[in-house]
Amino acid sequence: MMPDLGRYALEVSLAYVVSLGMIGALALFYWVRGRAVKRQLAEIETRRGENG
Amino acid sequence: MASFWEYANPLKFMRTSDWLLPIVAVAAVVVTTTGLIWGFFFTPDDFRQGSTVKIVFLHVPAAMMAINIWVMMLVASLVWLIRRHHVSALAAKAAAPIGLVMTLIGLITGAVWGQPMWGTWWAWDPRLTSFLILFLFYLGYIALWAAIDDPDTGADLTAVLCLVGSVFAVLSRYAAIFWNQGLHQGASLSVAPGTRMDWAYKAPLYTCMVGFGLVFVALLLAGTRTEIRARRMKALVARERMA
Numbered sequence A: 001m002m003p004d005l006g007r008y009a010l011e012v013s014l015a016y017v018v019s020l021g022m023i024g025a026l027a028l029f030y031w032v033r034g035r036a037v038k039r040q041l042a043e044i045e046t047r048r049g050e051n052g
Numbered sequence B: 001m002a003s004f005w006e007y008a009n010p011l012k013f014m015r016t017s018d019w020l021l022p023i024v025a026v027a028a029v030v031v032t033t034t035g036l037i038w039g040f041f042f043t044p045d046d047f048r049q050g051s052t053v054k055i056v057f058l059h060v061p062a063a064m065m066a067i068n069i070w071v072m073m074l075v076a077s078l079v080w081l082i083r084r085h086h087v088s089a090l091a092a093k094a095a096a097p098i099g100l101v102m103t104l105i106g107l108i109t110g111a112v113w114g115q116p117m118w119g120t121w122w123a124w125d126p127r128l129t130s131f132l133i134l135f136l137f138y139l140g141y142i143a144l145w146a147a148i149d150d151p152d153t154g155a156d157l158t159a160v161l162c163l164v165g166s167v168f169a170v171l172s173r174y175a176a177i178f179w180n181q182g183l184h185q186g187a188s189l190s191v192a193p194g195t196r197m198d199w200a201y202k203a204p205l206y207t208c209m210v211g212f213g214l215v216f217v218a219l220l221l222a223g224t225r226t227e228i229r230a231r232r233m234k235a236l237v238a239r240e241r242m243a
Helices: A007-049 B002-009 B010-041 B051-083 B088-118 B126-147 B152-180 B198-241
Strands: none
Touching: A007 B010, A007 B051, A007 B088, A007 B198, B002 B010, B002 B051, B002 B088, B010 B051, B010 B088, B010 B198, B051 B088, B051 B126, B051 B152, B051 B198, B088 B126, B088 B152, B088 B198, B126 B152
């Protein structure tokens, strides 16, 4: 299934691996940070609710 | 139909993005994956560039997004400066890391493509240089947000930086035309007659461009939601300290 990339196999593969890796890492960073901030905000709002 | 300005209300933005984000995220994954698989597996090698032509499906959409994201940040910054809507300033802040990564992908894929085609990884060509400066502006923009504690002051100063950096966003787009020199070619895609690219490449390329656009919108929505929450958290903590 893998296409024959000929003499430029390294360059083309490198471009795809690096680019997709960076987009994946960025998405993961946004997701993890989003969850962390959401959890922290919920904790603060709960604490404020308890304290009146 | 709700007015566009209603989304400047954080509550309205959070409610709308809550149902919109999963739809855009799924569309982004489907369209980008389709475009990249189509481009990588089902396009022929170019008679001159060989298989390196497949890099176009990453390089062009990433470079396009790098410039367009800065333009989006410029519009959001102007909205902040003129109308003082917090959501617009936070949207610009959330967009910057995405623009940074897109610029880096454009630079890396360009270098990897340039080495076998031009015989060099890098040249101080007008487009390459203006793109590198745009990358540094993204870094500076993110660093400035991180360095300033007060969110309104941060939004003001980064908005001004964004205005200045817009010169390089425009230069990155039109450098090859302005100077008409250097290694980098002019636009690969054009609405003008006498198109330079065959539809065998153009169709998957357009798909990837739409996909990258959707990836940006999905991450922007997610990032802006996080920034809105982070701002509220900061305000609540400050109130607790004062009490």
